[in-house]
Amino acid sequence: MPDGIVTHFDPEQRSFLDGHPRPDAVPLPQLEGVLSTSEADLAWAAEDFGRVVRHRPMAVMHAASRHDVAAIQRFARAHNLTVVPRAQGHSTNGQAQAPGGIVLDLNQLETIHHIADDRIVVDAGATWSKVVTAALARGATPPVLTDYLELSVGGTLSVGGLGGASHQHGAQTDNVLELEVVTSDGTLHKCSPTVDPDLFDAVRGGYGEHGVIVQATLRLIPAPTHTRTYRLRYRRLTDFLAMQRSLAVEQRFDYLEGQAKLEDDGNWTFVLEVAHFFTPPAQPDDTLLLAGLATAEIEVSDTTYWDFLNRIADDVALLRRIGPWQDPHPWNNLLVPDNAVEEIVTETLSEVDHEALGDTGLVLLYPIPRVRLRTPQLALPATPVIFLLAVLRTAPPNSPDILNRMIEHNLRAQALVTASGGTVYLRSPRTAGTTPTLL
Ligand SMILES: Cc1cc2nc3c(=O)[nH]c(=O)nc-3n(C[C@H](O)[C@H](O)[C@H](O)COP(=O)(O)OP(=O)(O)OC[C@H]3O[C@@H](n4cnc5c(N)ncnc54)[C@H](O)[C@@H]3O)c2cc1C
Numbered sequence: 263m264p265d266g267i268v269t270h271f272d273p274e275q276r277s278f279l280d281g282h283p284r285p286d287a288v289p290l291p292q293l294e295g296v297l298s299t300s301e302a303d304l305a306w307a308a309e310d311f312g313r314v315v316r317h318r319p320m321a322v323m324h325a326a327s328r329h330d331v332a333a334i335q336r337f338a339r340a341h342n343l344t345v346v347p348r349a350q351g352h353s354t355n356g357q358a359q360a361p362g363g364i365v366l367d368l369n370q371l372e373t374i375h376h377i378a379d380d381r382i383v384v385d386a387g388a389t390w391s392k393v394v395t396a397a398l399a400r401g402a403t404p405p406v407l408t409d410y411l412e413l414s415v416g417g418t419l420s421v422g423g424l425g426g427a428s429h430q431h432g433a434q435t436d437n438v439l440e441l442e443v444v445t446s447d448g449t450l451h452k453c454s455p456t457v458d459p460d461l462f463d464a465v466r467g468g469y470g471e472h473g474v475i476v477q478a479t480l481r482l483i484p485a486p487t488h489t490r491t492y493r494l495r496y497r498r499l500t501d502f503l504a505m506q507r508s509l510a511v512e513q514r515f516d517y518l519e520g521q522a523k524l525e526d527d528g529n530w531t532f533v534l535e536v537a538h539f540f541t542p543p544a545q546p547d548d549t550l551l552l553a554g555l556a557t558a559e560i561e562v563s564d565t566t567y568w569d570f571l572n573r574i575a576d577d578v579a580l581l582r583r584i585g586p587w588q589d590p591h592p593w594n595n596l597l598v599p600d601n602a603v604e605e606i607v608t609e610t611l612s613e614v615d616h617e618a619l620g621d622t623g624l625v626l627l628y629p630i631p632r633v634r635l636r637t638p639q640l641a642l643p644a645t646p647v648i649f650l651l652a653v654l655r656t657a658p659p660n661s662p663d664i665l666n667r668m669i670e671h672n673l674r675a676q677a678l679v680t681a682s683g684g685t686v687y688l689r690s691p692r693t694a695g696t697t698p699t700l701l
Pocket residue numbers: 310311346347348349350351352353354357358368386387407408409410413414415416417418420421422423424425469470471473474475476688690
């Protein structure tokens with residue numbers, strides 16, 4: 263038996279055992295994948311992209327099929343063990359960790375089963391880059407994509423999945439036609455807006471609490487081949503927000519995001535990032551698209567649609583190579599009501615100087631009309647326009663004081679936002695009650 267692979271469970275000692283079990287140990291069900299307690303697996307499952315929260319599970323189940331997902335759920339239920347699904351582990355606050363339980367690794371479930379012009383059927387462990395590659399080969403695309411494509415389908419459908427096309431198409435969870443879900447009793451269910459809608463509504467944005475998504479049928483729309491991106495810099499937050507607000511409702515662009523940038527002189531400027539998708543010979547009409555947006559500084563760039571979607575891949579490769587990708591990421595994602603956004607952004611940014619932002623810190627700020635976000639589990643402010651404010655920072659390694667300061671700042675911003683009727687995005691029920699432990 264390879265190191266760390268277990269075959270039995272000892273209900274009395276509440277531990278898994280390898281090939282030399284005690285007589286009263288219970289054998290594991292028939293599995294196509296493996297259940298492991300190897301140090302490497304436990305350490306892997308105790309860590310996520312955030313590197314702020316660490317909880318070791320009792321074991322890691324590397325599922326090789328949906329049968330494994332069902333079998334381990336049934337077994338865990340019979341022995342009162344928690345099962346938490348995990349795919350890419352790009353959570354930043356322990357959302358995919360299972361303290362003392364079983365982490366269910368879904369990365370091997372990544373088959374694309376079927377693709378048509380208007381839909382794609384995929385296993386939940388597939389990454390969005392794999393989905394997009396398959397869809398584009400057919401001239402189609404998912405309507406909404408996150409800024410980073412190496413997240414799993416199941417992982418983003420369990421949180422929402424917001425991006426620059428959300429002002430038109432809502433969250434990724436709003437663009438799902440059907441799901442196949444294994445619930446905690448080990449049974450497989452199909453659900454959709456018309457079949458078992460309660461389960462469909464519970465699992466989308468449900469952080470794996472109401473079942474494990476094993477397969478998804480995702481909506482596709484015709485894909486463009488090219489993108490023209492415009493970046494417009496605003497000096498005043500008020501002007502930037504006013505422009506974003508009207509563009510969100512007007513839907514002039516196919517993509518709408520923005521960033522707050524800390525300038526060398528310590529002042530913040532605001533960069534509106536908008537894009538128009540097209541397929542030559544059609545060309546964007548710059549005059550029409552930019553009407554009324556005049557600012558002194560405009561940058562324009564053309565790329566293929568794929569390069570646009572995959573735009574942060576080079577930066578990620580660099581961060582991996584030079585180190586910060588592996589450092590702690592105390593990220594703060596907030597959904598801010600329109601009527602408090604200016605005050606909250608001003609207050610939040612007033613505490614962020616060059617040291618507090620770090621070399622690789624990023625602040626995203628963009629609007630989404632509330633009416634586009636239809637996923638019941640996604641907790642939203644009540645205003646007609648909602649702003650995503652994401653303060654994405656990296657703390658240097660082995661610097662608990664800096665990390666703690668960033669976490670404390672995040673908690674203050676969260677308190678401010680929730681007191682104004684906003685919500686904290688990416689906070690799962692499992693992690694909601696717990697503030698990240700200061701180190
Ligand atoms: C670099 C980066 C960029 C990002 N960009 C965006 C962005 O633009 N927009 C945005 O909205 N978010 C963004 N995120 C956040 C991201 O969408 C979430 O963290 C997402 O959950 C990550 O997917 P994952 O595969 O890593 O999930 P994991 O971290 O593995 O899991 C996340 C949650 O989903 C559950 N889960 C995972 N798979 C399943 C399944 N099959 N069935 C049921 N539950 C499951 C887990 O239990 C856990 O609660 C970004 C994160 C990073 C690190």
